[in-house]
Amino acid sequence: MSAAQLKYREEPMAEIIDGRAVAKQVEAETKAQVDAMIAAGKPRPGLAVILVGNDPASEVYVGRKIKKCAEVGIRSFEHRMPADTSEPELLALIATLNEDPEIHGILCQVPLPKHIDTGLVLRAIAPSKDVDGFHPVNVGRLSTGTGGIIPCTPLGVMKLLDTVIDDLTGLDVVVIGKSNIVGKPIAMLMLEREATVTVTHIHTEKLADLCRQADVIIAAAGAPRLVRGYWVKPGAVIIDVGINRMKGEDGKTHIVGDVAFDEVQHAKAVTPVPGGVGPMTIACLLANTVQAAREQIDGTSSDGFDIDWDDLPDRSMFTSESAGA
């Protein structure tokens, strides 16, 4: 990592990246965008939140999202459905919301009850209203660098990194975890920024050795204290996405990350758990809703993958490398 790429500090201890503070900034920017839309006579952004069943954790998450919407001026529309809601009933609601001009974003809280096909439901949401960024059209856009809606947690990770690294070009990044909602989109975002990315997972051998080479480690495995101090080279930046519930010696349940936080003080910067990536996820959901609303209102959104092939930065990715040989 070159000195020019880091914002250096004097203190010897790792900088703790304050996710709550960065999330507040994102929320303030989002509120300013909503205010500007209203001042320009545009409709207020609207988010539909669907909750099927009464999973206690989901109830808490949905409640938080609705409260945050109100704080930044987004209208929220809560749709609570009983646990025995059928798949066709849920799909019918999504079809109605897809057509509703007051709704710019649709969020279906997961996990869904077992009798419902989650993939089918998430694919039924119009890509232009898919504020979670899980629809294959948005995944395809992200993978080809052609816009779309970026999943909230990966977007939050990038915003946190931006507070400590000016330029990711050429840096070695190790992503631990390859899930569709966290690891893979983070890897794509890193590649867009010209980083050299290694995506690792449960079957990766010599994970510690790979991490020791890394300028940036993104831990998204769901494995408590997986990343130990000796895995981290001095001056590396660590983003801990993991959320693990552990019983402490006091018998109480604590939330810990994937990083042994107390062992990585020789890092350049690290996110705490809680108070790191977590608060960014909701802030980015709000930002995505306003982005979706702006694009729908301005007529620049699309539910297909109707990209202009000639405008792509690198057409070689769509052609066989050996085609001209």
Ligand code: NAD
């Ligand atoms: P997942 O279970 O879908 O994927 C986990 C990935 O990590 C897999 O690719 C698996 O191979 C890999 N992995 C698991 N154990 C490993 C190990 N010991 N070594 C190397 N790789 C390992 O999980 P997910 O949905 O991607 O979430 C990952 C973590 O991030 C979880 O703790 C989750 O709670 C958390 N999370 C946090 C937020 C947030 O807002 N902060 C959002 C989403 C997920």
